[in-house]
Amino acid sequence: MTPTVDNESTLLLHAYLDGELDPAHALELERQLASDPALAAERERIEALKRAIEERLPRVAMPPGLVGRIEAAIANAREHTSAPRWSLLRGWTAGRPSPRPSWAALAASVVVAMGLASSTTWLALEPRLSQRSVSAADEMVDMVVANHLRALMAPQVADVGSSDRHTVKPWFNGRVPEAPRVVDLSTEGFPLVGGRVDVLGRIPVPTLVYRRRQHVISLMAVPSDQASAVRTERRTIAGYNVLSWTQNGIVYLAVSDVAAADLEAFAKAFREAAA
């Protein structure tokens, strides 16, 4: 017999599979799953559906030129609202609208991100990275998000693009002091995209790029003598989730616009695979 949709257990089952249940409820549901074959069968179906959507549903692609058309429409809207057209528009809309954001836009994004960071101590940095330890944590998170954003806006998110960890790892040799641990998480739903070098403060750090559906996850690996994590916690800045943990002397910083639960799942999978 199929459980009905309004059955509370069924609702909780969906939340459980979406990573939205707190540990106590999750445990309770796991007990229920073990004793209720109908609920367990429903779990299989929902998981199969979620997997089919993730793996086979075609992604909606943006039509080519959409960004340009939107920037043109906005420039046009501005022409009708702002008075001294010449001075305002120079350098911005004189020619074709630029398809990619300028450095000014990126700088603004950092300002936005910095404005949002709260003052709680999250990640304390050694003086080598920053002199001011209270805001250093915020600065670190901002830099992490800014590096991720910059990569998203670049022609490609990774400088070495490969799903083969034996290609990605050696690429870091000579570029950073220590090549990061690279693990294959494709079976967990996080295929490897490649790697790049980011700069946090003045320190080049290796960044691994993974994918979840169409979303990009950047994972920066900072030796803990350059950044010491106070505690593992997650933060949200401008819609990007940032998650940090320390493992084997490395502070890992994962940043992405995937749901917080998905980023948690990624961190868990990485920790287990890298253990």
Next chain:
Amino acid sequence: MVANEDQARFRSVVLPHLADAYALARWLTGNATDAEDVVQEACLRAFRGIRGFAGGNARAWLLTITRHAAFTWLSKNRSSALLVVDDLEETERRELSKGFPFEASQTPEAALIAKADANRLEAAIAQLPVQFREALVLRDVQGLDYREIAQVTKVPIGTVMSRLARARRRLVASIGRNETQSK
């Protein structure tokens, strides 16, 4: 130079999430041309309101505007789609007391669902009532969490949960039904 700042802010806040906004508009309107109109309109609104954006979740903010633009578009051009939505609220309430109509006979095995091909999935999602569709797309395609979906669709989290469960149950049933018919 204030306007330049607005434009810079627009680029840093809105453009990184444009692909998600377009995808949502595409799923809600059902075709590429209308989706582009909706996204253009949403971006204009976002640009005009950029100074009011207090920071926080930029993606959820843009998706909220996009969804609003899509529903405005639907009410002008596809009022039947929204009429269905109103009826649906009634139906939902009735179903709450009775349980769901799709029952065991149409419940396929997980293995069958796992084999569903892309076209069938796409068609099944497109046929969902718009409220179920948006919950499903925001979660299973775009990966938003429940709190964000509640924010974007302006309903309580409990409603998000119930819509998501219903959407998935309908998809499961629809995949099972089509599979049986095609045999």
